[in-house]
Amino acid sequence: MKKIKRLICVCIALFLLAVTTGCGNLNVNNDNQNVNSTNPTYVTDDSNILVAYFSCTGTTEEVAKEVADEADGDLFEIQPLKAYSEEDLDYNNENSRAALEQKDDNARPEIKNEVDNIQQYDTIIIGYPIWFGKAPKIICSFLESYDFTDKTVITFCTSGGSDIEGTAKDLESLCDKSTKFYEGKRFAGASEEEIDLWLETIGLDIEE
Numbered sequence: 001m002k003k004i005k006r007l008i009c010v011c012i013a014l015f016l017l018a019v020t021t022g023c024g025n026l027n028v029n030n031d032n033q034n035v036n037s038t039n040p041t042y043v044t045d046d047s048n049i050l051v052a053y054f055s056c057t058g059t060t061e062e063v064a065k066e067v068a069d070e071a072d073g074d075l076f077e078i079q080p081l082k083a084y085s086e087e088d089l090d091y092n093n094e095n096s097r098a099a100l101e102q103k104d105d106n107a108r109p110e111i112k113n114e115v116d117n118i119q120q121y122d123t124i125i126i127g128y129p130i131w132f133g134k135a136p137k138i139i140c141s142f143l144e145s146y147d148f149t150d151k152t153v154i155t156f157c158t159s160g161g162s163d164i165e166g167t168a169k170d171l172e173s174l175c176d177k178s179t180k181f182y183e184g185k186r187f188a189g190a191s192e193e194e195i196d197l198w199l200e201t202i203g204l205d206i207e208e
């Protein structure tokens with residue numbers, strides 16, 4: 001009987017140890033990275049905002065335009081040097097350009113255009129479509145092209161249904177440690193009401 005009691009005590013101790021050391025942690029934080037989905041509070045009405053987006057079929061573009069309009073930010077389209085054809089975007093073909101890029105950690109599709117003086121912005125809102133559960137690799141190219149030291153970066157996405165959660169984890173690691181990085185929201189479309197509500201949650205006072 002004593003043996004059974006001791007065994008139960010050991011099991012409880014092991015369980016408590018697992019819980020306190022974070023085995024049950026469902027947070028997306030990893031390796032000191034700080035992807036955060038709560039209210040940034042770093043954005044204010046005085047923030048100088050850039051809305052940068054990548055869009056192949058126009059859905060993210062529509063949302064980005066509305067976000068820039070409502071947030072009073074500048075708009076920048078991340079344009080690939082080599083445009084994606086319909087064939088390139090075929091997600092049913094595991095050898096399509098998009099599929100191959102997304103499978104390759106080192107893929108960095110080239111960008112054709114440049115942001116004019118990124119230093120003038122303190123907040124960069126980045127929009128992208130979800131590709132195979134992640135941000136398209138061209139977003140990595142974009143993040144590696146500029147210095148985001150001390151800036152706030154907030155992401156949003158559009159998709160056929162996948163949530164944004166976890167898609168920005170890889171992206172934050174490409175920014176400086178001082179970058180305040182926030183994984184934002186998935187939009188199904190460019191609803192002004194939904195966008196205004198979101199902008200208010202990230203700290204902007206949107207006038208009706």
Ligand SMILES: Cc1cc2nc3c(=O)[nH]c(=O)nc-3n(C[C@H](O)[C@H](O)[C@H](O)COP(=O)(O)O)c2cc1C
Binds near residue numbers: 128
């Ligand atoms: C190559 C490719 C992969 C995709 N993968 C996903 C996915 O994993 N989950 C999802 O919900 N939608 C996926 N989609 C759908 C797009 O995310 C969705 O249509 C998006 O709104 C397109 O944005 P855009 O019009 O700005 O390019 C994928 C689309 C493409 C072209």
